[in-house]
Amino acid sequence: MHYVTSKSILSKNNGMNLYRGCTHGCIYCDSRSKKYGMNHAFEDIEVKENYLELLKKELRKRTPSMIGTGAMTDPYIPLEKHLGHVRNTLELIYSYGFGFTCITKSDLVLKDLDLLKKINEKARVVIQMTLTTADDDLCGILEPHVCPTSRRVEVLNILKEENIPTVVWLCPILPYINDTEENINSILDYCIETGVKGIFCHGMGMTLREGNREYFYQKLDEHFPGLKEKYIRNYGDSYQIPSPDEKNLMRIFKRRTHENNILNNFNEVFSFLNEFPQKSYQSKLF
Numbered sequence: 484m485h486y487v488t489s490k491s492i493l494s495k496n497n498g499m500n501l502y503r504g505c506t507h508g509c510i511y512c513d514s515r516s517k518k519y520g521m522n523h524a525f526e527d528i529e530v531k532e533n534y535l536e537l538l539k540k541e542l543r544k545r546t547p548s549m550i551g552t553g554a555m556t557d558p559y560i561p562l563e564k565h566l567g568h569v570r571n572t573l574e575l576i577y578s579y580g581f582g583f584t585c586i587t588k589s590d591l592v593l594k595d596l597d598l599l600k601k602i603n604e605k606a607r608v609v610i611q612m613t614l615t616t617a618d619d620d621l622c623g624i625l626e627p628h629v630c631p632t633s634r635r636v637e638v639l640n641i642l643k644e645e646n647i648p649t650v651v652w653l654c655p656i657l658p659y660i661n662d663t664e665e666n667i668n669s670i671l672d673y674c675i676e677t678g679v680k681g682i683f684c685h686g687m688g689m690t691l692r693e694g695n696r697e698y699f700y701q702k703l704d705e706h707f708p709g710l711k712e713k714y715i716r717n718y719g720d721s722y723q724i725p726s727p728d729e730k731n732l733m734r735i736f737k738r739r740t741h742e743n744n745i746l747n748n749f750n751e752v753f754s755f756l757n758e759f760p761q762k763s764y765q766s767k768l769f
Contacts, residue, residue: 484528484562492537497545499538499552501568503529506560507588508628510702511655514555517694528562538572542579547606548759550576553586561628564591573598582607584756586652590630590638596645603647609680609756610642613652616661617669624706625657632673639677650681650752653736655689658717659710662687662726664735671739681746681755687732688725691718 493499504525505514515525523529531537550572552558558569569585573595576583583602585592592599592610599608612635616622619631630638642649651674656662667687674682691699703711718724726732740747746755 484530485523486530486532488533489531489537492531492534493541493545493550497548497550498554499550499572500555501531501534501552501558501572502556502560502562505556506562506628507557507626509588509626510706511625511657511689511695511699513690513692513695515695515698516692518692519555528556528560530562530566530568534568535571535575538575542575542581545581547580547582549582549584549607549609549757551584551586551756553611557587557589557629558585559587559589559591561591564594570595570598573602577602577605580606582609582759584609584611586611586613588613588626588629588635590634593638593641596641599647600645603645607758607760609648609650611650611652611683611756612639613654614670614673615653615655615657617666617673618661621661625661636673636677639673639679643678648755649677649679650683650756651679653682653684656687656726656732657689658724658726659713660707662728662732664728664732667732667735668739671736674745675739675743679745681752682736682740683749683752684733684736684747685749686725687729687736688723690722691724692722696720 503521504523504527505512506526506528563569573583577598583599587610602608614632614635615625617632619633622631639649653670700711700714703714737747746752
Protein backbone atom coordinates (compact mmCIF):
# COMPACT_ATOMS: atom_id res chain seq x y z
CA MET A 484 0.00 0.00 0.00
CA HIS A 485 1.12 3.53 -0.70
CA TYR A 486 -0.52 6.96 -0.41
CA VAL A 487 -0.92 9.63 -3.06
CA THR A 488 -2.33 13.14 -2.99
CA SER A 489 -4.97 13.26 -5.69
CA LYS A 490 -6.57 16.11 -7.62
CA SER A 491 -9.93 14.41 -8.10
CA ILE A 492 -12.25 11.85 -6.54
CA LEU A 493 -15.40 11.87 -8.73
CA SER A 494 -15.77 11.58 -12.48
CA LYS A 495 -18.28 13.75 -14.32
CA ASN A 496 -20.70 10.81 -14.08
CA ASN A 497 -20.23 10.48 -10.30
CA GLY A 498 -17.89 7.50 -10.47
CA MET A 499 -15.64 7.32 -7.40
CA ASN A 500 -12.29 5.54 -7.10
CA LEU A 501 -10.78 5.40 -3.61
CA TYR A 502 -8.22 2.73 -4.38
CA ARG A 503 -6.16 1.74 -7.41
CA GLY A 504 -4.97 -1.84 -7.73
CA CYS A 505 -6.45 -4.93 -6.09
CA THR A 506 -5.53 -7.93 -3.97
CA HIS A 507 -8.47 -10.23 -4.77
CA GLY A 508 -6.19 -12.04 -7.22
CA CYS A 509 -8.85 -12.74 -9.87
CA ILE A 510 -7.01 -14.47 -12.70
CA TYR A 511 -8.98 -12.71 -15.44
CA CYS A 512 -8.92 -9.10 -14.18
CA ASP A 513 -9.03 -6.53 -17.00
CA SER A 514 -7.82 -3.79 -14.63
CA ARG A 515 -4.33 -5.28 -14.91
CA SER A 516 -4.22 -4.19 -18.55
CA LYS A 517 -1.43 -1.81 -19.53
CA LYS A 518 -4.10 0.33 -21.17
CA TYR A 519 -4.85 1.93 -17.80
CA GLY A 520 -1.31 3.20 -17.29
CA MET A 521 -0.78 1.97 -13.75
CA ASN A 522 2.78 2.81 -12.76
CA HIS A 523 2.99 0.57 -9.71
CA ALA A 524 2.55 -3.13 -8.95
CA PHE A 525 -1.10 -4.13 -9.20
CA GLU A 526 -1.16 -5.56 -5.66
CA ASP A 527 0.51 -2.42 -4.22
CA ILE A 528 -2.71 -0.53 -3.55
CA GLU A 529 -2.70 3.18 -4.28
CA VAL A 530 -4.70 5.06 -1.64
CA LYS A 531 -5.90 8.65 -2.02
CA GLU A 532 -4.96 10.27 1.29
CA ASN A 533 -7.06 13.41 0.67
CA TYR A 534 -10.17 11.53 -0.45
CA LEU A 535 -12.58 12.96 2.13
CA GLU A 536 -11.61 16.56 1.49
CA LEU A 537 -12.04 16.02 -2.25
CA LEU A 538 -15.38 14.24 -1.88
CA LYS A 539 -16.81 16.88 0.44
CA LYS A 540 -15.84 19.59 -2.04
CA GLU A 541 -17.52 17.75 -4.93
CA LEU A 542 -20.71 16.83 -3.08
CA ARG A 543 -21.23 20.43 -2.03
CA LYS A 544 -21.50 21.59 -5.63
CA ARG A 545 -23.38 18.65 -7.19
CA THR A 546 -27.08 17.86 -7.24
CA PRO A 547 -27.93 14.76 -5.17
CA SER A 548 -27.85 11.64 -7.33
CA MET A 549 -26.23 8.20 -7.30
CA ILE A 550 -22.52 7.89 -6.44
CA GLY A 551 -20.96 4.73 -7.87
CA THR A 552 -17.73 2.90 -7.18
CA GLY A 553 -16.05 -0.39 -8.05
CA ALA A 554 -15.69 -0.16 -11.82
CA MET A 555 -11.89 -0.42 -11.69
CA THR A 556 -11.15 -1.60 -8.15
CA ASP A 557 -13.46 -3.45 -5.78
CA PRO A 558 -14.00 -0.96 -2.93
CA TYR A 559 -14.18 -3.81 -0.43
CA ILE A 560 -10.68 -5.16 -0.83
CA PRO A 561 -9.21 -6.53 2.46
CA LEU A 562 -7.45 -3.21 3.08
CA GLU A 563 -10.83 -1.52 3.50
CA LYS A 564 -11.44 -3.59 6.65
CA HIS A 565 -8.62 -1.68 8.35
CA LEU A 566 -8.82 1.73 6.66
CA GLY A 567 -12.59 2.19 6.51
CA HIS A 568 -12.43 4.68 3.64
CA VAL A 569 -15.66 3.44 2.05
CA ARG A 570 -17.46 3.81 5.35
CA ASN A 571 -16.19 7.36 5.72
CA THR A 572 -17.44 8.24 2.24
CA LEU A 573 -20.81 6.64 3.01
CA GLU A 574 -21.20 8.94 5.99
CA LEU A 575 -20.63 11.95 3.73
CA ILE A 576 -22.94 10.56 1.05
CA TYR A 577 -25.66 10.14 3.67
CA SER A 578 -25.16 13.64 5.07
CA TYR A 579 -25.41 15.25 1.65
CA GLY A 580 -28.46 13.27 0.56
CA PHE A 581 -26.84 11.30 -2.26
CA GLY A 582 -27.44 7.67 -3.18
CA PHE A 583 -24.85 4.91 -3.46
CA THR A 584 -24.08 1.92 -5.64
CA CYS A 585 -20.98 -0.27 -5.83
CA ILE A 586 -19.67 -3.35 -7.61
CA THR A 587 -18.10 -5.90 -5.30
CA LYS A 588 -17.31 -9.58 -4.79
CA SER A 589 -16.83 -9.22 -1.04
CA ASP A 590 -18.94 -9.86 2.03
CA LEU A 591 -17.13 -6.91 3.65
CA VAL A 592 -19.98 -4.82 2.27
CA LEU A 593 -22.02 -6.09 5.22
CA LYS A 594 -19.83 -4.22 7.70
CA ASP A 595 -21.45 -1.05 6.37
CA LEU A 596 -24.99 -2.44 6.34
CA ASP A 597 -26.17 0.02 8.98
CA LEU A 598 -25.11 2.99 6.86
CA LEU A 599 -26.38 1.45 3.64
CA LYS A 600 -29.81 1.03 5.24
CA LYS A 601 -29.83 4.66 6.36
CA ILE A 602 -28.87 5.89 2.89
CA ASN A 603 -31.48 3.64 1.31
CA GLU A 604 -34.17 5.11 3.58
CA LYS A 605 -33.12 8.68 2.82
CA ALA A 606 -32.18 8.36 -0.86
CA ARG A 607 -31.29 5.04 -2.58
CA VAL A 608 -28.77 2.18 -2.51
CA VAL A 609 -28.14 -0.59 -5.06
CA ILE A 610 -25.47 -3.22 -4.41
CA GLN A 611 -23.96 -4.95 -7.44
CA MET A 612 -22.44 -8.40 -6.87
CA THR A 613 -20.24 -10.28 -9.33
CA LEU A 614 -20.98 -14.00 -9.78
CA THR A 615 -18.82 -16.03 -12.14
CA THR A 616 -19.17 -19.64 -11.04
CA ALA A 617 -21.53 -21.58 -8.80
CA ASP A 618 -18.70 -23.95 -7.85
CA ASP A 619 -16.91 -22.69 -4.73
CA ASP A 620 -13.81 -24.78 -5.47
CA LEU A 621 -13.51 -23.28 -8.94
CA CYS A 622 -14.23 -19.85 -7.46
CA GLY A 623 -11.21 -20.36 -5.22
CA ILE A 624 -9.05 -20.73 -8.33
CA LEU A 625 -10.56 -17.92 -10.38
CA GLU A 626 -10.95 -15.43 -7.50
CA PRO A 627 -8.62 -16.75 -4.80
CA HIS A 628 -8.55 -13.97 -2.20
CA VAL A 629 -12.22 -13.07 -1.87
CA CYS A 630 -15.24 -14.81 -0.38
CA PRO A 631 -16.71 -17.75 -2.36
CA THR A 632 -19.88 -17.61 -4.40
CA SER A 633 -21.95 -19.32 -1.70
CA ARG A 634 -21.10 -16.49 0.70
CA ARG A 635 -21.93 -13.86 -1.91
CA VAL A 636 -25.34 -15.46 -2.29
CA GLU A 637 -25.79 -15.22 1.48
CA VAL A 638 -24.96 -11.51 1.20
CA LEU A 639 -27.56 -11.08 -1.56
CA ASN A 640 -30.16 -12.77 0.64
CA ILE A 641 -29.32 -10.51 3.59
CA LEU A 642 -29.63 -7.44 1.38
CA LYS A 643 -32.97 -8.75 0.11
CA GLU A 644 -34.20 -9.09 3.70
CA GLU A 645 -33.12 -5.49 4.34
CA ASN A 646 -34.97 -4.24 1.21
CA ILE A 647 -31.76 -3.11 -0.48
CA PRO A 648 -32.00 -3.68 -4.26
CA THR A 649 -29.31 -5.80 -5.90
CA VAL A 650 -27.89 -6.35 -9.37
CA VAL A 651 -25.59 -9.17 -10.48
CA TRP A 652 -22.68 -9.04 -12.92
CA LEU A 653 -22.67 -12.40 -14.70
CA CYS A 654 -19.11 -12.22 -15.96
CA PRO A 655 -16.62 -13.13 -17.06
CA ILE A 656 -17.50 -16.48 -18.57
CA LEU A 657 -14.18 -18.16 -19.38
CA PRO A 658 -14.17 -20.50 -22.40
CA TYR A 659 -13.67 -24.16 -21.45
CA ILE A 660 -13.75 -23.31 -17.73
CA ASN A 661 -17.11 -21.95 -16.51
CA ASP A 662 -19.02 -21.72 -19.80
CA THR A 663 -21.39 -24.61 -19.11
CA GLU A 664 -25.18 -24.77 -19.08
CA GLU A 665 -25.00 -26.15 -15.54
CA ASN A 666 -23.01 -23.15 -14.30
CA ILE A 667 -25.15 -20.52 -16.03
CA ASN A 668 -28.37 -22.15 -14.80
CA SER A 669 -27.03 -22.42 -11.26
CA ILE A 670 -26.06 -18.74 -11.17
CA LEU A 671 -29.46 -17.80 -12.57
CA ASP A 672 -31.06 -19.95 -9.85
CA TYR A 673 -29.17 -17.88 -7.28
CA CYS A 674 -30.32 -14.65 -8.91
CA ILE A 675 -33.95 -15.76 -8.88
CA GLU A 676 -33.71 -16.99 -5.27
CA THR A 677 -32.23 -13.73 -4.01
CA GLY A 678 -34.59 -11.48 -5.96
CA VAL A 679 -32.00 -9.51 -7.92
CA LYS A 680 -33.51 -6.69 -9.98
CA GLY A 681 -31.22 -7.04 -12.99
CA ILE A 682 -28.22 -8.87 -14.43
CA PHE A 683 -25.40 -7.33 -16.43
CA CYS A 684 -24.22 -9.76 -19.09
CA HIS A 685 -22.21 -8.48 -22.05
CA GLY A 686 -22.15 -11.92 -23.61
CA MET A 687 -20.79 -15.30 -22.64
CA GLY A 688 -17.06 -14.74 -22.81
CA MET A 689 -14.22 -12.56 -21.55
CA THR A 690 -11.72 -9.99 -22.74
CA LEU A 691 -7.93 -10.17 -22.95
CA ARG A 692 -5.38 -7.51 -23.76
CA GLU A 693 -1.79 -6.72 -22.97
CA GLY A 694 -1.18 -6.90 -19.26
CA ASN A 695 -4.06 -9.10 -18.18
CA ARG A 696 -3.50 -11.66 -20.97
CA GLU A 697 -0.03 -12.55 -19.70
CA TYR A 698 -1.22 -12.92 -16.11
CA PHE A 699 -4.22 -14.99 -17.18
CA TYR A 700 -2.07 -17.33 -19.25
CA GLN A 701 0.34 -17.75 -16.35
CA LYS A 702 -2.58 -18.85 -14.17
CA LEU A 703 -3.90 -21.17 -16.86
CA ASP A 704 -0.53 -22.94 -16.91
CA GLU A 705 -0.68 -23.20 -13.13
CA HIS A 706 -4.23 -24.49 -12.77
CA PHE A 707 -5.33 -25.76 -16.21
CA PRO A 708 -2.27 -27.25 -17.96
CA GLY A 709 -2.58 -27.20 -21.75
CA LEU A 710 -5.49 -24.76 -21.87
CA LYS A 711 -3.30 -21.74 -22.68
CA GLU A 712 -2.30 -23.35 -25.98
CA LYS A 713 -5.98 -23.88 -26.82
CA TYR A 714 -6.70 -20.19 -26.18
CA ILE A 715 -3.76 -19.12 -28.34
CA ARG A 716 -4.78 -21.48 -31.13
CA ASN A 717 -8.48 -20.46 -31.11
CA TYR A 718 -8.28 -16.75 -30.24
CA GLY A 719 -4.79 -15.47 -31.04
CA ASP A 720 -4.41 -11.89 -29.80
CA SER A 721 -8.14 -11.09 -29.94
CA TYR A 722 -9.63 -8.74 -27.39
CA GLN A 723 -13.04 -10.41 -27.39
CA ILE A 724 -12.88 -14.06 -26.28
CA PRO A 725 -16.36 -15.55 -26.73
CA SER A 726 -17.35 -18.98 -25.48
CA PRO A 727 -17.84 -21.52 -28.28
CA ASP A 728 -21.29 -22.11 -26.73
CA GLU A 729 -22.17 -18.41 -26.45
CA LYS A 730 -25.35 -18.48 -28.55
CA ASN A 731 -26.86 -21.33 -26.56
CA LEU A 732 -25.86 -19.85 -23.19
CA MET A 733 -27.28 -16.46 -24.13
CA ARG A 734 -30.57 -18.09 -25.12
CA ILE A 735 -30.75 -19.66 -21.68
CA PHE A 736 -29.88 -16.35 -20.03
CA LYS A 737 -32.47 -14.33 -21.93
CA ARG A 738 -35.24 -16.92 -21.55
CA ARG A 739 -34.83 -17.41 -17.81
CA THR A 740 -34.42 -13.72 -16.96
CA HIS A 741 -37.50 -12.90 -19.04
CA GLU A 742 -39.51 -15.64 -17.33
CA ASN A 743 -38.56 -14.29 -13.92
CA ASN A 744 -38.94 -10.55 -14.62
CA ILE A 745 -35.24 -9.83 -14.17
CA LEU A 746 -33.86 -6.93 -16.23
CA ASN A 747 -31.36 -8.29 -18.76
CA ASN A 748 -30.80 -5.44 -21.19
CA PHE A 749 -27.62 -3.46 -20.42
CA ASN A 750 -29.24 -0.06 -20.90
CA GLU A 751 -32.25 -0.98 -18.77
CA VAL A 752 -30.09 -2.27 -15.93
CA PHE A 753 -27.86 0.81 -16.15
CA SER A 754 -30.92 3.06 -15.99
CA PHE A 755 -32.15 1.16 -12.94
CA LEU A 756 -28.82 1.75 -11.21
CA ASN A 757 -29.02 5.49 -11.81
CA GLU A 758 -32.64 6.05 -10.82
CA PHE A 759 -32.78 8.63 -8.05
CA PRO A 760 -35.84 9.61 -5.98
CA GLN A 761 -37.09 13.13 -6.58
CA LYS A 762 -36.65 14.30 -3.04
CA SER A 763 -34.98 17.43 -1.79
CA TYR A 764 -32.05 16.62 0.45
CA GLN A 765 -29.93 19.68 0.87
CA SER A 766 -28.30 18.88 4.23
CA LYS A 767 -24.71 20.10 4.05
CA LEU A 768 -21.71 19.81 6.28
CA PHE A 769 -20.23 23.11 7.41
